[in-house]
Amino acid sequence: MADMLAAGGWLMLPIAICSVLGLAIVIERAWALRALRIAPPRLVEQRDQLARSPALSAPDREAMESHSPLGRVWAAVLATRNDGADIRRERIEEAGRQAAHDMSRYLNTLGTIAAITPLLGLLGTVAGMIRIFATMTESGLGDAQALAGGIGQALVTTAAGLCVAIPALVAYRYFNGLVEKRGLLLEQWAVRLIELQRGDGRP
Structure with missing residues (x-):
C-alpha cells in the first residue's frame, strides 16, 4: 500500500x-437509515394511544x-389536530421535508466524492504524462526508470480514483433510493x- x-x-x-x-459516510448512513431507526417499533405500537390522546404539550412534542x-x-x-386543514397540511409537509432532509444528510458529500475522485485520477494521469515528456526532453529514452515512474503514476492514480x-x-x-422509500x-x-x-x- 505504501509503495502504491x-x-x-x-x-x-x-x-x-x-x-x-x-x-465513513456509507457506514453512518447504513446505520441511520435502518427501518428500526426510522420507524421504531415501540413508537409504532403507541399509534392507537397517540391517536386518542389530546394535543401534545411543547415538551412532549420536542x-x-x-x-x-x-x-x-x-x-x-x-x-x-385542532388546526385548520390548510395549516395542518402545511405543518405536516414541513415536518416531512425536514425528516427527508435529515435522512439525506451527507449524501451530497458522498455524491461529490463519486464525482471528483475520477477527476483526481485523471489529473494524476496528466501529471504522469507530463513527467514522462519532461524526462524524455531531458534524457531522451535512456532513463527507463524515470519513464517507468511517470507511467506508474499515471496508471496508479487513475485506478485509485476509479x-x-x-x-x-x-x-x-x-441511499438516495432508500431515502425516497423511507419518505x-x-x-x-x-x-x-x-x-x-x-x-x-x-x-
Whole structure:
C-alpha cells in the first residue's frame, strides 16, 4: 500500500482522504437509515394511544420530534389536530421535508466524492504524462526508470480514483433510493394516524 501511494505521487493523498470519508459516510448512513431507526417499533405500537390522546404539550412534542423521523412527522400530526386543514397540511409537509432532509444528510458529500475522485485520477494521469515528456526532453529514452515512474503514476492514480468513485457512486444511488422509500413509509404512517384521529381507520 505504501509503495502504491508513493508511485501515485501527491495526488494519492486527496484520493485516500476521499476513500476514508466515503467509507465513513456509507457506514453512518447504513446505520441511520435502518427501518428500526426510522420507524421504531415501540413508537409504532403507541399509534392507537397517540391517536386518542389530546394535543401534545411543547415538551412532549420536542421529545417526540427528536426521537426519530417518524416521531417528527407524528408530532406534527398530533400538534395540529385542532388546526385548520390548510395549516395542518402545511405543518405536516414541513415536518416531512425536514425528516427527508435529515435522512439525506451527507449524501451530497458522498455524491461529490463519486464525482471528483475520477477527476483526481485523471489529473494524476496528466501529471504522469507530463513527467514522462519532461524526462524524455531531458534524457531522451535512456532513463527507463524515470519513464517507468511517470507511467506508474499515471496508471496508479487513475485506478485509485476509479476504485473510490465506483463504490461511492453505487452507495450514493442506493441511499438516495432508500431515502425516497423511507419518505413514502413516513407519509403512509402519517396518513394512517390522521385516519385514526378522525375515526376513519380500523385498528
